[in-house]
Amino acid sequence: MIAIYPGSFDPITLGHLDIIERGCGLFDQVIVAVLRNPGKTPLFTVEQRLHQIEVATKHLSNVRIDSFDGLTVDYARKIGASCLLRGLRVLSDFEKELQMCHTNKTLAANIETIFLATAVEYAFLSSSVVKEIARFGGSVDHLVPSHISLELSQCFSTISTPNSLPMKTSIVQ
Ligand code: ADP
Numbered sequence: 001m002i003a004i005y006p007g008s009f010d011p012i013t014l015g016h017l018d019i020i021e022r023g024c025g026l027f028d029q030v031i032v033a034v035l036r037n038p039g040k041t042p043l044f045t046v047e048q049r050l051h052q053i054e055v056a057t058k059h060l061s062n063v064r065i066d067s068f069d070g071l072t073v074d075y076a077r078k079i080g081a082s083c084l085l086r087g088l089r090v091l092s093d094f095e096k097e098l099q100m101c102h103t104n105k106t107l108a109a110n111i112e113t114i115f116l117a118t119a120v121e122y123a124f125l126s127s128s129v130v131k132e133i134a135r136f137g138g139s140v141d142h143l144v145p146s147h148i149s150l151e152l153s154q155c156f157s158t159i160s161t162p163n164s165l166p167m168k169t170s171i172v173q
Pocket of ligand 1: 006007008009010013014015016019085086087088089093117118119122123124125126127
């Protein structure tokens with residue numbers, strides 16, 4: 001059975017990687033699919049993210065990396081996947097994910113969404129949290145694969161004034 005793990009992965013975190021590794025034990029193949037979303041302004045380009053994921057998952061033999069645009073269910077049909085893999089962290093994820101799952105069912109009744117609960121140690125972890133810490137020079141070595149930690153520090157070291165970037169206020173206040 002082929003499963004798609006769709007998302008932004010901007011960048012991939014150890015929380016994402018945990019879901020991918022566990023998905024690999026459940027499915028014949030897991031396709032990590034980066035959504036090309038014109039509505040979002042990512043830190044890393046799709047090509048950078050594809051490369052980051054490729055390096056992070058090179059120890060897994062049944063992972064494929066791809067990108068797509070448009071509806072996830074259309075992409076799933078195109079590549080013959082019957083499952084969408086998603087991760088759940090907190091209650092707010094559940095509400096959003098359940099709505100998406102039901103919506104996808106109305107579009108493609110034969111495609112199932114499978115949810116994996118986050119590993120406890122990554123329950124707080126998101127790509128946004130990682131970017132906020134890295135933006136202000138904090139270490140993210142415990143949150144992302146090492147090559148991504150390096151890319152984040154290189155990326156933010158080129159920016160002299162942190163306040164010139166858009167930021168969320170949750171962590172910095
Ligand atoms: P999206 O924009 O589709 O939410 P993300 O890259 O933020 O893309 O997340 C992709 C999927 O990974 C989502 O199902 C999300 O809930 C899940 N996910 C993100 N971070 C974690 C984590 N720390 N633990 C488990 N699942 C996670």
